[in-house]
Amino acid sequence: xxxxxxxxxxxxxxxxxxxEGSFWTKHMIELGTKVVCGVTPGKQGQFVEGKPVYHSVAxxxxxxxxxxxxxxxxxxxxxxxxxEALHAGIKKIVTIADGxxxxxxxxxxxxxxxxxxxxxxxxxxxxxxxxxxxxGSFPYWIDRVYKKGNIGVMTRSGSLTxxxxxxxxxxxxxVSTLIGVGGDPVxxxxxxxxxxQYEADSETKAIVIIGELGGTMEEEVAQSIKDGxxxxxxxxxxxxxxxxxGQKMGHAGAIISGGKGSVEDKIKALTEVGALVAERPRMVGxxxxxxxxxxx
Amino acid sequence: xxxxxxxxxxxxxxxxxxxxxxxxxxxxxxxxxxLLNVGLPCVVxxxxxxGGRGKAGLISFVKTKEKAQAETKRLFNHEQKIxxxxxxxxxxxxxxxxxxxxxxxxxxxxxxxxxxxxGIDIETxxxxxxxxxxxxxIDLRYGLMPFQASQIAYSxxxxxxxxxxxxxxxxxxxDVFVKYDAELVEINPLFITKDNQVVAGDGKLMIDDNSMFxxxxxxxxxxxxxxxxxxDANQEGIPFIQFDGDIGLMCAGAGLTTTVYDLIHYExxxxxxxxxFGGPNYKKAVKAMEICLKVPSKVILIxxxxxxxxxxxxAEGIVDAIKRLxxxxxxxxxxxxxxxxxxxxxxxxAGLEPLFDTEEAVKxxxxxxxxxxx
Numbered sequence: 001x002x003x004x005x006x007x008x009x010x011x012x013x014x015x016x017x018x019x020e021g022s023f024w025t026k027h028m029i030e031l032g033t034k035v036v037c038g039v040t041p042g043k044q045g046q047f048v049e050g051k052p053v054y055h056s057v058a059x060x061x062x063x064x065x066x067x068x069x070x071x072x073x074x075x076x077x078x079x080x081x082x083x084e085a086l087h088a089g090i091k092k093i094v095t096i097a098d099g100x101x102x103x104x105x106x107x108x109x110x111x112x113x114x115x116x117x118x119x120x121x122x123x124x125x126x127x128x129x130x131x132x133x134x135x136g137s138f139p140y141w142i143d144r145v146y147k148k149g150n151i152g153v154m155t156r157s158g159s160l161t162x163x164x165x166x167x168x169x170x171x172x173x174x175v176s177t178l179i180g181v182g183g184d185p186v187x188x189x190x191x192x193x194x195x196x197q198y199e200a201d202s203e204t205k206a207i208v209i210i211g212e213l214g215g216t217m218e219e220e221v222a223q224s225i226k227d228g229x230x231x232x233x234x235x236x237x238x239x240x241x242x243x244x245x246g247q248k249m250g251h252a253g254a255i256i257s258g259g260k261g262s263v264e265d266k267i268k269a270l271t272e273v274g275a276l277v278a279e280r281p282r283m284v285g286x287x288x289x290x291x292x293x294x295x296x
Numbered sequence: 297x298x299x300x301x302x303x304x305x306x307x308x309x310x311x312x313x314x315x316x317x318x319x320x321x322x323x324x325x326x327x328x329x330x331l332l333n334v335g336l337p338c339v340v341x342x343x344x345x346x347g348g349r350g351k352a353g354l355i356s357f358v359k360t361k362e363k364a365q366a367e368t369k370r371l372f373n374h375e376q377k378i379x380x381x382x383x384x385x386x387x388x389x390x391x392x393x394x395x396x397x398x399x400x401x402x403x404x405x406x407x408x409x410x411x412x413x414x415g416i417d418i419e420t421x422x423x424x425x426x427x428x429x430x431x432x433x434i435d436l437r438y439g440l441m442p443f444q445a446s447q448i449a450y451s452x453x454x455x456x457x458x459x460x461x462x463x464x465x466x467x468x469x470x471d472v473f474v475k476y477d478a479e480l481v482e483i484n485p486l487f488i489t490k491d492n493q494v495v496a497g498d499g500k501l502m503i504d505d506n507s508m509f510x511x512x513x514x515x516x517x518x519x520x521x522x523x524x525x526x527x528d529a530n531q532e533g534i535p536f537i538q539f540d541g542d543i544g545l546m547c548a549g550a551g552l553t554t555t556v557y558d559l560i561h562y563e564x565x566x567x568x569x570x571x572x573f574g575g576p577n578y579k580k581a582v583k584a585m586e587i588c589l590k591v592p593s594k595v596i597l598i599x600x601x602x603x604x605x606x607x608x609x610x611a612e613g614i615v616d617a618i619k620r621l622x623x624x625x626x627x628x629x630x631x632x633x634x635x636x637x638x639x640x641x642x643x644x645x646a647g648l649e650p651l652f653d654t655e656e657a658v659k660x661x662x663x664x665x666x667x668x669x670x
Binding site for chain 1 (some may be wrong): 368369399400405406435436437474477499504507509510547548549551554557558570574575576601603605632633634636
């Protein structure tokens with residue numbers, strides 16, 4: 001099992017004819033993802049990797065059963081593309097766009113809630129269930145990072161995810177499903193909102209979250225543990241322990257403001273509910289062992 | 297992007313938010329005309345982007361022409377390279393309040409924040425007297441509704457005439473917030489004059505950087521930045537912060553760069569600059585290194601683990617940058633990710649000793665920064 005996406009999820013790719021869209025569509029299919037069609041206005045009748053292209057998502061759903069939509073659409077057009085997918089009734093949407101306007105992201109999140117849908121991203125690599133399927137852009141062929149296993153990973157970063165996941169694999173573990181919620185201040189879906197699915201997933205034995213300074217997403221995870229929504233062991237790695245206060249560093253969401261969002265606060269909240277926090281990426285695997293998480 | 301007070305106040309004025317009469321001057325000789333327009337007493341306000349201007353002595357209340365001249369001279373000669381001063385009419389103040397609109401990331405709404413205790417640092421007030429702050433979520437799909445503005449304004453318990461002006465002001469401020477894709481729009485203090493008029497005492501407007509493609513009115517110029525390196529980085533859209541340590545970071549990925557920053561501090565090292573050339577900038581290695589070389593550092597540390605930001609493309613750029621720029625300091629590389637084998641080969645051919653483990657690379661950089669050789 002896995003969450004959000006597996007080998008049976010039927011995926012539509014918005015922006016499939018673009019250079020990134022076609023490149024990653026090829027890789028998504030190679031990994032095993034069931035891409036059924038693509039959408040690029042003006043390109044209906046074309047084929048990418050043997051998959052038909054439609055003018056609109058509405059046309060695509062007329063012709064195919066679609067579970068999820070993957071967006072390779074520029075930031076300035078993302079709000080429109082997400083709305084299009086939502087209005088066509090699609091409930092799982094992933095956008096990797098880096099640079100979505102803040103106000104657009106607020107509207108996207110509100111619309112997703114209204115449609116009872118999950119939007120993952122932007123500013124993320126996407127979602128991957130190693131060896132099964134992915135929506136996004138992951139170097140799944142690098143075995144020392146994307147090995148299949150029983151650790152559910154959620155992250156706010158891209159490159160740091162590769163760094164930390166490599167350490168999970170180095171310790172002898174692998175990944176069930178990895179979800180990049182993204183580095184923007186307002187992500188489409190927050191860490192805590194995926195916890196019920198991870199909790200229910202029989203394959204996932206423990207959770208790793210890769211967080212950083214700023215915002216309150218890690219604190220919300222701590223609250224979910226406290227509330228009993230997540231009972232599985234959790235290890236966190238948090239970047240920005242030594243970051244200067246009041247300085248926006250890294251992701252737009254990574255800033256300590258109003259006395260909130262410091263890594264100290266997050267460590268306190270997480271350790272109080274029994275989670276462990278790694279000081280260095282390499283420690284993540286060791287802490288999973290310390291919590292007695294089985295390797296298979 | 298953060299705007300200067302005078303820019304924010306121009307925006308306010310256009311939106312119908314009352315601001316004091318003022319004149320912006322760029323040199324001392326313009327003071328005389330400004331005073332004729334504004335009158336005395338007046339306030340001489342340095343136009344800088346940093347906060348806490350009052351405490352830093354960058355704002356002066358003056359009653360005479362002589363004092364105005366002396367202050368103008370002092371501020372134009374200030375070490376903090378002040379380009380312009382706002383000469384502003386002094387206001388007879390009865391009360392100061394706080395108003396801002398921002399985004400609440402958790403709720404995914406706008407947030408109108410109002411406090412009857414204006415003029416002081418809102419973050420301090422949030423800690424000491426949180427009950428004195430009113431927060432009203434705004435659904436961006438519908439905007440700030442007049443009933444919300446009215447409810448908040450009446451809850452302050454002020455004079456009716458003032459309250460009515462406040463309602464209008466909240467709605468106009470929300471228009472500014474939307475029109476300018478603001479991260480934050482703030483009036484602190486908002487004056488209530490002795491004759492019951494509301495006037496914006498200060499103005500802060502921060503435009504969301506991701507929205508700059510549709511917010512073309514304001515542009516940043518070199519003198520807005522602390523250094524040439526900062527300006528260059530901003531022009532290229534490369535996230536960059538200058539510090540005063542030893543190790544120049546040239547990393548890819550915001551989270552990874554922040555983590556490398558932490559690891560350097562754990563090892564007892566210091567950082568000369570934060571530079572992140574991942575994401576859309578991964579082909580800009582030459583520009584990134586050029587910026588890094590403008591910063592006084594003892595070693596440059598390159599750490600990447602990219603996916604779309606391919607390792608081979610970044611390595612090629614780095615090799616090219618070394619050939620072209622001939623860096624005068626050692627370079628430590630740890631480049632992983634898509635096509636990493638090709639990357640390693642290219643770096644070796646260029647005479648570098650590529651490392652593959654982040655912690656090892658950090659340790660080596662710290663050692664080199666201390667004057668070690670291995």
